[in-house]
Amino acid sequence: MAAIVGKRVETRPSQVGGGAVPATTKARPSFFFMVSAKGWDYDAGSGHWLPNIKRHYIDPGANGITRDMNPAQAYTEREQRGYTVIRPDDARLGDYRFYVQKLPYAGNGVFCLSIFESAEVMPDGEVFIARDDDAWRAFRVFLVTSGIVPPLDPRRKRVLLGTKTKTLQRKETLAANALEGSAAHRRLGEFRALYDAAALAGPPTNKPPKPAPKPKATRKPRRAKTAHPTPEVTL
Numbered sequence: 001m002a003a004i005v006g007k008r009v010e011t012r013p014s015q016v017g018g019g020a021v022p023a024t025t026k027a028r029p030s031f032f033f034m035v036s037a038k039g040w041d042y043d044a045g046s047g048h049w050l051p052n053i054k055r056h057y058i059d060p061g062a063n064g065i066t067r068d069m070n071p072a073q074a075y076t077e078r079e080q081r082g083y084t085v086i087r088p089d090d091a092r093l094g095d096y097r098f099y100v101q102k103l104p105y106a107g108n109g110v111f112c113l114s115i116f117e118s119a120e121v122m123p124d125g126e127v128f129i130a131r132d133d134d135a136w137r138a139f140r141v142f143l144v145t146s147g148i149v150p151p152l153d154p155r156r157k158r159v160l161l162g163t164k165t166k167t168l169q170r171k172e173t174l175a176a177n178a179l180e181g182s183a184a185h186r187r188l189g190e191f192r193a194l195y196d197a198a199a200l201a202g203p204p205t206n207k208p209p210k211p212a213p214k215p216k217a218t219r220k221p222r223r224a225k226t227a228h229p230t231p232e233v234t235l
Contacts, residue, residue, distance in 0.1 A: 023107030031055040033086040042198035050140040145206040
């Protein structure tokens, strides 16, 4: 039976659980998340443009990481290059704080995953990594609505949409040269629907939706005044 192991890394890393990732699996160092100002894409599951999250691995002596694994310099360097660094200990993360988990590892080094992932160790020692896509999407939405990641600039959206426009044109050309009802036509239809949705969508917002306008009160029709005839006076 496969075993899922792991423990979230908080202020002091800990390793618990039965079993461990075998030494035959390559070690995975700790990391922090970061987002490029250009790194956005339309997510059909949420109906919004969401940031694409990258990992900066904490390898001692490389990419701004000191020998004692202090990432402070790496944070600064990435921010100077236009990235938004999502520091694991940022209190604004709330329940997502300390999003790195450190798994028991039988080899040298450590084996780290995000809290959205799990490692399944098979009886023969093979390891499968799975990610909870719904939780991952919710995290990406949260980063924007919480203000940790600035919203997508409309000008960048136009550039990103322009790339999708070129893809749409290529698919239109393929469909034009294919038989009606072919896979090329199906793929074109699917991508066109995605493109249209992306063109209308924006980043998520925590603003409440505008209330529906109240229906205008209907005024009761006024009753027309009846002219009373002047009584005839007999002299």
